[in-house]
Each structure stands twice: as structure tokens, then as C-alpha cells.
Amino acid sequence: MRKTLRAAGALLLLAPWLALAAPAAKPPAAPDPLDSARWEDMRRQLFADAPVAFDARIKVSAPSMAENPLNVPITVDATALARDLPGSVREILVFADFNPIVQILRFYPGQATPFLGFRVKLQQSTPLRAAVRGDDGVWRVGGAWVNTTGGGCTAPSVGSASPEWQRRLGEVSGRLFARATDGGQGQERVRLRIVHPMDTGLVGGIPAFFIQELVLRDGQGRDLMRIEPNEPVSENPVFTVDLAGNDTRRIQVSGRDNNGNLIQAWLE
Amino acid sequence: MKTVIRALPALAAQVAQIALFAALALPAAARAGEESYQNYDYALAPRRIAADTYVLVGRNEDFTPRNGGNIVNTAFIVTDDGVVVIDTGPSRRYGEQLRQAIARITDKPVVRVFNTHHHPDHFLGNQAFAAPTLAALPGTIDGIRRDGNAFAENLYRLSGDWMLGTEAVAPAAPVAAGTQNFGRHRLEAIADLGHTDADLVLLDTATGVLFAGDLLFHGRAPTTPHADIAHWLAALDHLERLAASGRVSLVVPGHGEVAAPAEPIRQTRHYLRWLDATLRQAADDGLDMNEVLALPLPPDIAALAVSEAEYRRSVGHLFPAIEQEALARHGGRP
Ligand SMILES: [Zn+2]
Ligand SMILES: [Zn+2]
Numbered sequence: 194m195r196k197t198l199r200a201a202g203a204l205l206l207l208a209p210w211l212a213l214a215a216p217a218a219k220p221p222a223a224p225d226p227l228d229s230a231r232w233e234d235m236r237r238q239l240f241a242d243a244p245v246a247f248d249a250r251i252k253v254s255a256p257s258m259a260e261n262p263l264n265v266p267i268t269v270d271a272t273a274l275a276r277d278l279p280g281s282v283r284e285i286l287v288f289a290d291f292n293p294i295v296q297i298l299r300f301y302p303g304q305a306t307p308f309l310g311f312r313v314k315l316q317q318s319t320p321l322r323a324a325v326r327g328d329d330g331v332w333r334v335g336g337a338w339v340n341t342t343g344g345g346c347t348a349p350s351v352g353s354a355s356p357e358w359q360r361r362l363g364e365v366s367g368r369l370f371a372r373a374t375d376g377g378q379g380q381e382r383v384r385l386r387i388v389h390p391m392d393t394g395l396v397g398g399i400p401a402f403f404i405q406e407l408v409l410r411d412g413q414g415r416d417l418m419r420i421e422p423n424e425p426v427s428e429n430p431v432f433t434v435d436l437a438g439n440d441t442r443r444i445q446v447s448g449r450d451n452n453g454n455l456i457q458a459w460l461e
Numbered sequence: 462m463k464t465v466i467r468a469l470p471a472l473a474a475q476v477a478q479i480a481l482f483a484a485l486a487l488p489a490a491a492r493a494g495e496e497s498y499q500n501y502d503y504a505l506a507p508r509r510i511a512a513d514t515y516v517l518v519g520r521n522e523d524f525t526p527r528n529g530g531n532i533v534n535t536a537f538i539v540t541d542d543g544v545v546v547i548d549t550g551p552s553r554r555y556g557e558q559l560r561q562a563i564a565r566i567t568d569k570p571v572v573r574v575f576n577t578h579h580h581p582d583h584f585l586g587n588q589a590f591a592a593p594t595l596a597a598l599p600g601t602i603d604g605i606r607r608d609g610n611a612f613a614e615n616l617y618r619l620s621g622d623w624m625l626g627t628e629a630v631a632p633a634a635p636v637a638a639g640t641q642n643f644g645r646h647r648l649e650a651i652a653d654l655g656h657t658d659a660d661l662v663l664l665d666t667a668t669g670v671l672f673a674g675d676l677l678f679h680g681r682a683p684t685t686p687h688a689d690i691a692h693w694l695a696a697l698d699h700l701e702r703l704a705a706s707g708r709v710s711l712v713v714p715g716h717g718e719v720a721a722p723a724e725p726i727r728q729t730r731h732y733l734r735w736l737d738a739t740l741r742q743a744a745d746d747g748l749d750m751n752e753v754l755a756l757p758l759p760p761d762i763a764a765l766a767v768s769e770a771e772y773r774r775s776v777g778h779l780f781p782a783i784e785q786e787a788l789a790r791h792g793g794r795p
Contacts, residue, residue, distance in 0.1 A: 254751040260777045266750035310749035342618065365793035366785070370747030382747045386788050431784065433749040446793065458793030 223247055227320040227336055231290035238295070239288065239324065244331045250274040251335025253287075253323050259341040264312045264427050267297075267339075269323040271307035274333060281327035282307045289339075289425070291319035293395060297425045305409070305418040306380075310433030313425050314393065315341050364388040365446055365458035372435075381436040383409065383444050386429060387456060393424040407448035407456065409434060417444070501554055501623055503531045505562045510711060510719050511668040513539045513646065515566065517550075517559065521681040521717055521766035524551070524582075529623030530616055531555065533582035536672060536713050537563055538665060541644030543572030547663060547672045547713075549586030551616060553627040556586025573643065576632060577674030577715065578657045579604030580684075581612035587630040595632035598652050600659025604687075605631040636661060651703075655693025656683070656715075664703070669710030671722065673700065679717030679725040682762070682771035683732055685778045690737045697730045717766075728765070735762055736772070740780050744787035753780055 225232035226247055236245055250273040259265040267287070275282040285307065287297045293316050300309055307325070322336030367385030387404060394401030407420040418434055448456040507515035519533045530551030537559075538545045544563055549556045563571065576584040576597040584605055587595055597605070609629025617624040638652045651662040656675040663672040675684070676696050703709055704722035712722045714729075743753045753776050762768055 254755075256751070256754055256773060258773075260774050264777065264781065266754070268749055268751040310751065312750065342615075366789040366791070367793050368747070368788055368791040372747065384747050384749075384784075384788060385793065386785060429785075431750075431781075431788075433747075460791070460793050 227322075227338055229290045229320045232320075235288065235290055235295070235322075239286065240332050245324075246331060246333050248274060248325070248333035248335055250277060251323050251325055251333060253321055253335050253337045255321050255337050255339045257338065257340060259315065259339050262315050262341040265315050265321075265339060265341060266310070266312050267321055268310040268433070269308065271302075271323065271325050271335075274325060275302075275307050278327065281329070281331075281333065282325050283328060284326045285309070286324045286326075287322070288324070289313070289315060289319040289321050291317050292425055294393060294423060294425050296423050297321075298423060299421040301419040303416045303418050304411075304437070306435035306437055308433075308435045309418075309420070311422075311430060312427035314391075314427055315339060315425070317341065358388055358390055361388040363450070363454055363456045365456060365460070367444075367446070367458070367460040369444065369460060383434045383436065383460060384431065385434075385446060385458075385460060386431045387448075388429055389450065391422075391424065391426055391428045391430060395424075402450065402452060404430065404448060404450045404456065407432070407446065410445040410447070412443045412445075414445070420448075501529065503529060503550075503555055503558050505531075505555075505558050507537070507562050507566060510713070511665075511670050514665065514668055514670050515539070516713055516719055517562065518718060519582075519716065523767055523770055524616060524619035526619075526621040526623070528620075529554070530582055530585075530620040532716065534713055534715060534717075534719075535559060535586075537571075538643065538646055539567045539569060540646045543570045543643070545643050545646070545648070546571055546574040546590065548577055548583040548674070548715075549574060549590065551582040551585050551620065552624050553586065553588045554623055554625075556589030559586060560589050573641075574632075575636065575661060575663060575672075576601055576605070577661045577663075577672065578659060579608065580657065580675065580686075581609075581616050583674070583715070584609075584632075585613060585616065585624075585627050585629065587632070588626075588628055592630065592633060595630065596634040596636045597632045598659040598661050599635045600654075600657075601661065602631050602633075602635060604657065604659065605629060640666075651699070653696040653699060655689055655691075655696040657687040658689070660696065662700070664708065666708065669708060671700070671703070671709045671712045673712050673714055673725070675715035676700065676729070677712055677714035677717075677725040678729050678732070678765075679714040679720055680728070681717045681766040682768040683729055684771055685736075685775045688775075688778070690733050690779070693733055694730065697726055697733075701726050732762060732765065735759070736775055736779070740776070740783045741787070744780070744784045750776065750780060750784075 252270040254268040271282050284301055286299050288295050297313050318340040320336050321339050322334055324332045324334045326332050365387050370382040372380045372382050389404050392399050392402040401424050403424045404422050409417040411417055444460045446458045505517050507517055510516050516536045519531045520528050522528055522532050524530050535550050536547040574590045574594045579601045613627055613629050636650050638650055640647055640649050645667055647666045649664040653660045653662055660674050660676050709722050711719055712725055713719050714725045754773055
């Protein structure tokens with residue numbers, strides 16, 4: 194949190210200089226469709242002077258009223274964009290303007306569909322956004338407002354209060370699902386859950402402790418998707434990943450948390 | 462265990478004041494509908510449903526600043542030994558107005574107040590009643606001690622200034638299953654569970670009125686923040702057996718209209734079975750939580766009041782555990 198603010202401050206000082214250096218003909222920035230007071234800060238802090246465009250083909254689904262701020266479901270779907278503009282989806286950053294830890298998660302779809310479902314902790318009502326970077330270097334942004342009563346980031350995880358997770362830390366359960374897509378084609382879906390407290394570090398006396406990296410590979414060891422979660426991802430995270438095609442028999446999951454604990458599992 | 466509900470922030474209070482002045486400037490006819498809201502008057506009107514027995518039926522709605530949390534049924538029985546109250550409503554004001562409503566019907570003192578379970582709309586009026594009269598199942602007393610403050614704060618946020626001065630008061634007297642006599646009214650206390658981990662059901666054997674608490678909903682979707690559906694379905698079987706014995710003429714559900722037992726039991730059971738089957742199927746189909754939230758409700762479920770909102774809340778309450786079970790059945794090998 195503090196680190197993020199300091200970075201924002203530094204960019205703020207640089208901003209006048211950047212403005213002077215920019216070509217005079219640069220078109221004015223499009224207004225934020227979510228009309229957030231923090232959008233300009235977000236743009237400067239996360240994308241600096243890279244081109245940014247709002248794009249309705251990036252769908253962010255979340256309940257408009259989230260009952261449980263510790264477990265707000267979010268689904269990011271950039272498949273329409275990837276279909277329309279090949280090469281436009283390489284990296285996806287998910288962030289929340291008003292969260293004390295803004296950056297929630299980054300993922301690289303690789304061979305998998307540019308789609309990811311998971312759950313987050315939110316401190317207050319906020320836009321939830323997905324920014325998609327393509328080969329052209331453009332960040333395309335979609336999002337949705339989520340209203341919540343808050344407190345999700347400064348509530349201790351249930352796990353860190355019980356000894357249970359220490360025995361089961363990093364334990365993976367999961368399953369492959371055969372699914373029919375809209376077009377009638379077969380598709381594989383992976384859903385997995387990992388036992389981990391995902392402590393934010395914002396609760397007194399409990400340091401940040403969270404899964405930093407997860408890689409899904411197929412039976413031949415080819416990367417399907419790389420996920421880099423941050424602290425705001427919910428305790429015992431659950432991920433939903435869709436794979437193009439339906440010939441995957443086994444999925445290897447590997448990863449590590451910020452304390453170096455390893456995660457290893459095969460799903461079938 | 463007490464919490465004093467904080468006053469509205471200054472700005473919100475000013476807005477409320479402005480709203481009040483605006484209302485005064487309107488013609489009288491336009492104001493009439495606002496009156497009860499401005500005066501924090503729940504307009505409680507006890508309805509006699511059986512000998513000595515009165516019910517105050519709440520609205521089949523969510524908590525809002527307009528209804529002040531009056532979405533719940535409370536009841537009282539006027540006996541020769543004094544008045545027995547079943548549930549006290551969502552706020553101190555409600556409890557006080559319930560006392561006044563009772564006093565308009567009888568000058569007998571309130572001798573016993575039961576809380577059917579630890580949900581806030583059923584006990585936050587406790588302050589209006591003498592502490593020694595308050596009674597509940599031990600699990601309910603524990604629940605009020607544990608969660609009462611948080612519930613009251615949450616209701617303050619949802620219902621606003623109706624809640625001013627409300628504090629959670631846990632009953633001191635534990636209720637055990639069995640019968641107690643109040644005048645000629647012999648009350649049978651049944652300790653069950655499923656809606657929460659302690660649900661009190663009271664049968665007045667003199668009138669055949671069954672006070673079911675939130676084990677029964679009627680015309681409104683059930684709420685599930687502390688539900689165990691398997692236990693709840695078992696409790697519905699118990700209620701059905703009781704009804705089949707012929708000793709029950711009317712049921713007072715926790716929410717919704719007073720009725721003969723069959724329909725509230727059928728509706729509550731149908732909803733819970735549908736909810737459980739839907740969530741299990743969704744987990745087995747590999748649906749993501751937002752996809753589960755987006756599932757359409759079948760017409761008979763959609764016809765229940767507040768069903769859209771309650772379904773969404775129930776997905777949050779129940780789906781993570783059901784999903785975990787579905788994923789763990791397959792597991793992951795290192
Ligand atoms: Zn209840
Ligand atoms: Zn209730």
C-alpha cells in the first residue's frame with residue numbers, strides 16, 4: 194500500500210515533464226466509462242505513457258452488489274477481443290481502483306483461452322478492471338463497478354487463525370470438465386483450489402503471505418497459462434481456466450508463494 | 462455484550478433534515494405516504510389469529526430505510542399469567558412499539574419473551590423488555606453474544622436511523638425442549654436446527670398455533686446465512702409430522718402470511734431442494750461462481766418475493782463449500 198502510493202507520487206512529479214515531451218497532436222484521452230475519480234491515477238501509475246484504450250470486448254463480470262467482501266467473484270473474458278484482433282491479448286492485468294492493494298493479479302493466457310475466473314478481497318466499492326496488452330503495445334481496458342460493504346482487505350484470513358492450513362499449505366484439489374462452447378465445439382475447463390491463507394499484510398502483526406506464481410502445463414510440458422496472483426486474491430483461491438480444444442488429458446500445476454513454498458499437482 | 466449504534470454521520474443527518482423540510486413543503490396529500498417513515502412509526506397493528514393470540518406480519522421485503530427492518534413476523538399470546546411474546550423485531554424502536562401495541566390490547570404484564578433464533582430481525586427489539594423475561598435456546602444465546610454487535614451494525618447500514626439506540630441484548634434464560642404453562646396456554650418448546658444451529662419452535666397446544674420461526678417462509682424466498690440445508694430439510698419433516706398429528710391448525714412463519722401448515726412447509730422445502738440441487742449441479746458442471754450467479758430462476762422460484770436477491774446471497778453462503786466438495790472428490794496428485 195505505502196509502496197504503491199510512493200510510486201504514484203513519483204509519477205505525479207514526472208507528469209508535467211512527460212506532458213511537455215509528448216507530441217502536441219496527441220488526442221485527448223477518452224473519458225472513463227466507469228467514471229472513477231481514480232482513473233487518471235491508475236492510468237499514470239500502471240501504464241505510464243503507453244497507449245490506453247477502453248474496449249467493450251473485454252468483459253469483466255462481478256456482482257454489482259457483493260455480499261461478502263472477502264470472496265467477491267470476478268470473471269475476466271477477453272475471448273471476443275482475441276477473436277477480432279489476433280495478437281491483441283498477451284498479458285492481462287486485473288486491478289481495482291479503490292483497493293489498498295490496487296494490482297490484484299496478472300495472467301498470460303498462452304495456449305489457454307483468455308478467460309479467468311477467481312475471487313478477490315475488496316476493501317470498499319470500486320471499479321474492477323482488466324487491462325489487456327497486445328503485440329501492438331496497446332493496453333485495452335474493460336471493467337465493472339462492484340459495490341460492497343467492505344473490510345475485505347483488513348480482515349484477517351480464517352486460515353492464519355487456525356493451524357489447519359499449515360499442514361495442508363499448497364494442497365491442490367481440482368478437476369477437468371468437458372464443456373460444449375457456444376459454437377458447439379468441445380472445450381476443456383480446469384477448476385482448481387489451493388489451500389493458502391493469502392494474507393494481505395494489512396492486518397496488524399500478520400505479514401503478507403500469498404501465492405505469487407502458478408503455471409498450468411499440459412501432459413507434454415507445454416505452458417497453457419501463467420498466473421501471477423497478488424495479496425488481494427481470496428484465501429484458498431479457486432481458479433477457472435478454459436482450454437481451447439478438448440484433447441487435454443492431464444494438467445500439471447506448479448507454482449510458489451512469496452515465502453518460497455512450492456505448489457505441485459497433476460489434475461485429470 | 463452491547464453495542465451502541467453510532468449516530469448518522471453529520472452529512473447524512475443534514476441530508477435527512479433537508480429531506481424532512483422538503484416533505485413539509487409538499488401538499489398534505491403527497492405527504493401522507495411518507496408520514497410513518499418520517500416519524501419512525503412502524504404502524505404495528507396486531508391481528509388476532511386465534512384465541513388470545515396476535516400476530517404482527519412484516520413486509521415480504523429486504524431491509525430498507527423505508528421499512529425500517531419491519532420484514533419479520535412477531536407475535537404475542539395474552540394469558541391469565543401475563544403476556545408471552547415471540548420475537549421482538551429488528552430494532553429498539555420496534556420493540557418499544559410492540560410493547561405499546563400489546564398495551565393497547567391488554568394491561569397484563571409481559572412475563573416471557575422468546576427469541577426463536579439469533580437473526581437480528583428476531584431479537585434486536587429485546588431492549589424494550591425486562592431482562593429477566595428474555596429466553597432462548599442456548600445456541601441462540603451464544604449466537605447473539607457472538608454476532609449481535611455485527612448484526613446490529615449491519616442493520617444500521619441497511620435500515621438507517623430506525624436503528625438509533627439499538628443494542629444487542631442476549632437473553633439470560635436458556636430454554637429447554639419441553640412444555641411450559643402460561644395460564645391455560647400450554648406451550649411446547651421444540652429445539653430444532655437447520656435455518657441456524659438453534660431454531661426454536663413453539664406449539665401452543667391450547668390453540669393449535671405453531672410459531673415456526675425462520676424454519677418456515679411463506680411467499681418469500683428463505684434466507685441462508687447460517688443454514689445447513691440437510692438439517693433444515695429434516696426439520697421440515699419434523700414439522701410435517703407434527704402437522705400430520707392434527708395438533709396444528711395454523712402456522713406463524715418467520716416471514717410471510719399466517720397459514721395452514723401445508724403450504725409454508727411445501728414452499729420452504731421446494732425452495733431448499735431446488736437451491737441445493739442447483740448448486741450441486743453447477744459445481745459438477747464446472748461453473749464459475751459468476752456463471753452460477755447468472756443462472757435463471759425457474760418461474761415457481763422467481764414468483765417468491767425477494768427470490769433474486771436471496772438466491773444471489775445464498776450462492777455466496779453455500780456455493781464455496783459445495784464447490785470445494787466437488788473439486789476435492791477428484792483431488793490433485795503431487
Ligand atoms: Zn432467520
Ligand atoms: Zn428472519
